[in-house]
Amino acid sequence: MTRTGTSGRTAGLDPEALWAPAERPRRGRPPAHSRAEITAAAVALADAEGLGAVTMRAVAARIGAGTMSLYSYVPDKETLLELMIDEVAGEHRLPPGPSGDWHADLRHFFREQRALMRRHPWLPAALPAQRTFGPNTLAALEHALAVLAPTGLGAPAALEIFSLLSGFVASHVTHEHAQEAAAGATDRAFHDAQARYLRSAAVTDVCPKAAEALTAPGGTSSPDATFDRLLNRMIDGLTATD
Incomplete structure (x- = not known):
């Protein structure tokens, strides 16, 4: 939990001072x-x-x-x-405003967020430590909440959906980076041995459902297609109303 002082500000961090417009340089030697x-x-x-x-x-x-x-x-x-x-x-490319198709707009927003995190692989690990929103982050949040407005969800629910989807994107990109790193270090022999092990587990009824799920032919899809499929499932599930 974030610590606060008697003034209510986060201890060791003053958001007002941090994000205030830069002062004009004083006379004398420039910094x-x-x-x-x-x-x-x-x-x-x-x-x-x-x-x-x-x-x-x-x-x-x-x-x-x-x-x-x-x-x-x-x-x-x-x-x-x-x-x-x-x-x-600030690199997050935001359109001028919502298009009216909130589902498509939300997909576009989080595709952009994934691209941003892939350009900066350290970002998913840094986000949990974020304690204040700067102007660029606020602009992205404002756009996402505007996109969600037509759903009729209240502001707290919309903010929760934004946070959950952002967390999904960060987790997915972290997994992508880990898989890409592992792919370079894993040889064909490992994959063959893994397939034999799972087939054996399915035949001998040792975790048969897990073995079936892991060996079932699901076809191959590009990383982009995989992300889009999972993102759509997340959006549909999180925005469903009773």
């Missing part, structure tokens, strides 16, 4: 770096080496700055992570 530059460097580092590689020291080295100087722009790594999440959320 050597900017929060935007630091955020972009952190995103590039995470894209290249993973979220674990993002440290204040590593980001400072990437922009040619001293580690301590970064703290005058970004107070800690947790704040940097918030900035990174909102930065990439």
Whole structure:
């Protein structure tokens, strides 16, 4: 649970200060770096080496700055992570408004979200730590809630559906990345042995239903088609009303 202080603000993080418009630079020597530059460097580092590689020291080295100087722009790594999440959320291509076909609009929104997470493989792991919504994230949320408006669901239910579908997309992309990594390390002999084992389990009645489900011919489909099929099932189930 997020800790809050006596003022009601999240301890260690002030959303008002974090997302306030940038002040005009004062007279004198201009700052050597900017929060935007630091955020972009952190995103590039995470894209290249993973979220674990993002440290204040590593980001400072990437922009040619001293580690301590970064703290005058970004107070800690947790704040940097918030900035990174909102930065990439700005890549989410949002249409001018809902088309009127909320089901199609919702599919398009979460297809875009999947594409965003595949471009930035660290994003699914970062999202659970997100504690505040920046302007780009809020714009995406606003669009999704506008798309859901014709369903007649109340705001709390629409927000829950948005969260559940976003969680599904993050989980699915994480699985896709893991499968792609495993595919490169798994040889044909393993697949043959796995098939023999499952056939044996089905014949000897050791977990026959599971073995049947895992060996049943289901045809092959592209990753995009698989995602669309699962997404449609999720949308239909979550938006069904009594």
